[in-house]
Amino acid sequence: MVERILIADDDAVQRRLVENMVQRCGYEAIVVDSGDAAIARLTDPDVPAIDALVLDLVMPGLDGMGVLTKIRDAGLSIPVIVQTAHGGIDNVVSAMRAGAHDFVVKPVGVERLQVSLRNALNASALKGELQRIKHSREGKLTFADIVTRSAAMDNVLRTARKAATSTIPVLIEGESGVGKELIARAIHGSGERSSKPFVAVNCGAIPDNLVESILFGHEKGSFTGATERHLGKFVEASGGTLFLDEVSELPLTAQVKLLRALQEGSVEAVGGRKPVKVDLRIVSATNRKLLDRVKEGHFREDLFYRLHVLPLTIPPLRARREDIPHLLRHFLARFCAEENRPITAISGEAMTLLAQLDWPGNIRQLENAVYRAVVMSEGDQLGLTDFPQAAAQAPTMAGPSSEPLLMEPAFHSAPAIVPGNDIPAVPFFMAGTLAMLSHGGDIRPLEEMEAEIIRFAIAHYRGQMSEVARRLKIGRSTLYRKLDEAADKDSPTLESEQTD
Ligand SMILES: Nc1ncnc2c1ncn2[C@@H]1O[C@H](COP(=O)(O)OP(=O)(O)OP(=O)(O)O)[C@@H](O)[C@H]1O
Ligand SMILES: [Mg+2]
Incomplete structure (x- = not known):
């Protein structure tokens, strides 16, 4: 949940000191005892990413300068704060030239380290954002531009990355604002077609009578108002990717034509004489469940199977x-x-x-x-x-599955009742109070209260999981298991909320 800081130092006492300070600053600390171990951790794709590195310059084997060089060679953009002994100013200059973000002199105080870490993380976030905007403008967004630290998203992105290496049709489902278009653009930007156009059409925003003309083009004079020849999105996207946004809203007549275009790999402009071959990859997106639209008779089943070859479901932010x-x-x-x-x-x-x-x-x-x-x-x-x-x-956003905790900001004094829920909301800042009774006066389920206590503890210790585990007197693995269980319990409800 919080930023993860890697500490590389060969001296065990120093390591412990810095680890402790990093945790007190509210970050998660991970320690390694050598330069090689630091590089191994930073380049391991199977473990959660590191947000910043606190690096000792003098270490046997691969030293701090060596680590900086390897970081640069590997193209890693992680901010590095170097630690140096008093008087090692020459080293500092070289380290800063080699790409270090800041330096601190041992023994560093917690305030100094906190400022340095915060600046480093802010600068790195800004760099990431600027890069994302630049890539977005140039049509070169890749998966590296997607900000995420969640395992649920890792799974989605792993599949999306694989999809990017082929032209398999991808259907992206997810609630509004979850990043469907961002992922569609990353799939395009990471594949062989990245230098070709990415053309987005919002199928929900085109008037019914213009859908065909906008998708497939029209000849001049083919209908009243067609004063110019128009190529259509299919032809525009030729060689690249056509992003059919809100595809579930496509009128049935246009669905027939779309299906034919996909089957035949060619499109016929309105009023045109012969079909034009198009080579494109289709990525579609919808914030409804497309299969439900099929069941309701609003979406053709044959077209559904054409688009739904590789489905990706983007989890909502609350998951x-x-x-x-x-x-x-x-x-x-x-x-x-x-x-x-x-x-x-x-x-x-x-x-x-x-x-x-x-x-x-x-x-x-x-x-x-x-x-x-x-x-x-x-x-x-x-x-x-x-x-x-x-x-x-906060008070109204709670669905039936939401915890009663944290629903009211401090300035509201009376405990609110969460609409549609029989559990009274406990004002957030009555911190440490657990509502044991439901509004109906019955004892709440143990599991629910346990999940609430764990959530509270995580917030209370600002995400320092080792501290949370220590205070709750349970192992870290037990803590993570319980969190997983609570999340699993949450998801079916989230699913059903989404389809409502
Ligand atoms: N993981 C992310 N990291 C950074 N920015 C993100 C991320 N996901 C989404 N965004 C940003 O959030 C906004 C909404 O994303 P996007 O337009 O891709 O969502 P959407 O699912 O297509 O929404 P809608 O269903 O309303 O069309 C955009 O500004 C996008 O850049
Ligand atoms: Mg969108």
């Missing part, structure tokens, strides 16, 4: 809350740069609240909330009051 802090940091960095605002952080309270909201508008909603907060805020840190809409949504 991958561990992404929230990372997305917040990225958006904060970007909007501060765009709006020229000197905000450097989001308060722990605000972060905790934001990470617990349901975000029905998903990443787009989060992005807009940060944008608004950055523009309106007057301080150098965003706090709870900078997210009034989010805070106000």
Whole structure:
């Protein structure tokens, strides 16, 4: 959930000291005892990514300078803070030239380290955002531009990466604002067609009578108003990717034509005489369940199977809350740069609240909330009051499966009743209070309360999982298992919410 900091130092005492400080700063610490081990950890694709490295310069074997060189050679963009003994200024200069972000002199104090880490993480988030915007403009978005730390998204991205190496039709399903178009663009940008056009059509936004002409083109004079010849999206996208957004909204007559175009690999313009061959890959997206549209008779089954060859379901943000802090940091960095605002952080309270909201508008909603907060805020840190809409949504956003905890911001005094739910909401800042009775006066299920306690503990210790496990007196693996179980329990409800 929180940023992961790698500490590389051959001295066990130093390692322990820095590990402790990093944890006190609210980050997760991972330690290694050599330069080689650091490189191995940073380049291992099977373990969660590292957000920043605190690197000792003097180590036997591969030293700090060697690590920096390897990081650069491997094209890793991770920010590095080097640690140096007093008087090692020459080394520092070389390290900064080799790409280190900052340096600290041993023994470093916790405040100094915190400032350095925060700056490094902010700078790296900004760099990532700028790159994403640039790639997006150039039509070269890749999977590296997708901000995520969640296992659920890892699975989706693994499949999407494989899909990118072929022209297999991909259907992306997911709620509004989850990043369907972003993934479609990454699939295009990571494949062989990346230098060719990516053409998006919003099938839901075209008037019925113009769908065919927009997709397949028309000849001049083929209908009233057709004053010019128009190529159509299929021909425009030829050689590249055609992104059929909101494909479930395509009228039935256009579905027939689309099916024929896909089967025959050619399109016929309205009023045209002969079909034109097109070579393109189709990626479609929908925020409804396309199979349901088939069952309701709004979508042709044969077309469904043509588009649905490789389905990808993007989980809603509330099913991958561990992404929230990372997305917040990225958006904060970007909007501060765009709006020229000197905000450097989001308060722990605000972060905790934001990470617990349901975000029905998903990443787009989060992005807009940060944008608004950055523009309106007057301080150098965003706090709870900078997210009034989010805070106000808190009580109503709770679905039947939501925990009663954290529904009310501090300034509301009376405990609210969550609509549609028989559990009274406990005001967030009556921290440490657990509602044991449901609104009906019965004892709540143990499992539910346990999940609530764990969630509270994670928020309370700002995501430091070792601390959470220690305080709850359970092992870390037990903690993760319980979290997985709670998440599994959540998902069927989320599914059904999505299809409502
Ligand atoms: N993982 C992510 N990292 C960074 N930005 C993201 C991510 N996912 C989505 N976004 C941003 O969130 C916004 C919404 O994403 P996108 O347009 O891809 O969603 P969508 O699923 O297509 O939404 P809709 O169903 O409303 O069309 C965009 O600005 C996008 O750049
Ligand atoms: Mg979209």
